[in-house]
Amino acid sequence: MRVEFTKMQGAGNDYIYFDCRQRELEDVSALAMRLSDRHKGIGGDGIVLITESTRADAGMRMLNADGSEGNMCGNAIRCVAKYLYDRDIVRREEMTIETRSGVKRLFCHAENGVVASVRVDMGPAVFDPRQIPVRLDGDRVVGRRVHVAGGEYAITCVSMGNPHCVVFADPSAIDLSSVGPRFETDALFPVRVNTEFVQKIGENALQMRVWERGSGETMACGTGACAAAAAACAVGLCEYGADIRVELRGGTLFVNVGTTVYLTGEAVTVFTGEVDV
Numbered sequence: 001m002r003v004e005f006t007k008m009q010g011a012g013n014d015y016i017y018f019d020c021r022q023r024e025l026e027d028v029s030a031l032a033m034r035l036s037d038r039h040k041g042i043g044g045d046g047i048v049l050i051t052e053s054t055r056a057d058a059g060m061r062m063l064n065a066d067g068s069e070g071n072m073c074g075n076a077i078r079c080v081a082k083y084l085y086d087r088d089i090v091r092r093e094e095m096t097i098e099t100r101s102g103v104k105r106l107f108c109h110a111e112n113g114v115v116a117s118v119r120v121d122m123g124p125a126v127f128d129p130r131q132i133p134v135r136l137d138g139d140r141v142v143g144r145r146v147h148v149a150g151g152e153y154a155i156t157c158v159s160m161g162n163p164h165c166v167v168f169a170d171p172s173a174i175d176l177s178s179v180g181p182r183f184e185t186d187a188l189f190p191v192r193v194n195t196e197f198v199q200k201i202g203e204n205a206l207q208m209r210v211w212e213r214g215s216g217e218t219m220a221c222g223t224g225a226c227a228a229a230a231a232a233c234a235v236g237l238c239e240y241g242a243d244i245r246v247e248l249r250g251g252t253l254f255v256n257v258g259t260t261v262y263l264t265g266e267a268v269t270v271f272t273g274e275v276d277v
Helices: 028-036 074-086 176-184 222-234
Strands: 002-010 013-019 046-051 058-064 094-099 102-111 114-121 144-148 151-159 163-168 194-202 205-212 216-218 243-248 251-257 261-266 268-276
Touching (some): 028 046, 046 074, 074 094, 074 114, 074 261, 176 194, 194 222, 222 251
Antiparallel strands (some): 002 013, 002 268, 102 114, 205 216, 243 251
């Protein structure tokens, strides 16, 4: 069976999108692995299924390149909003999308009738180790030195709907292809973890590289940028309530940390096509 797909990206974090509101795709885990291959497939960090929802304007499922299902993706959800708006499915600047981490509110900025950027209410940053989860005691893990990933690091752990471990260090000095997998699979993190290496580069400005569980190093990570900004506020590097600029390999995202966390960034359609599923 041939179905239509849309390749979209936000800050270089690229996924293959399928409109599944009227049909279901089978064996989506294997499909994600096959299509994400950048040499033998379409190429991407995974696939996203746009679904019906009884709680929101639409639903979203995200599968990583290794076939595992993620709870939330800040870059992908912006592209889902663009898909819905640009195709007149939900022609409103404000909309809601249901994820495995709950219903998120999104605010679209359109130029010449198409969405250029989207602001997402990502919900609060969660520091409780039991909710992240991370196998450490206390109410928060903020700047705590621990033995992890074969070394000793000062880590800050945050959940933005999925688990993150933030390390403040020069991202360019990290051998991420070696260190990233060690963090992802360390016994401290019972459901694996996304890891961000972050450096302050100016007032309320950060530079970041990310290792995503299930996908490896990606050009950007929306929830990771939110986790990095929340961690930076927690350790006193950035200001609560300020628009924090996060520079990633694939582009720039803006994060505002308060009682909730707002993520703003581009949403871009790359190309459309058909593929056998």
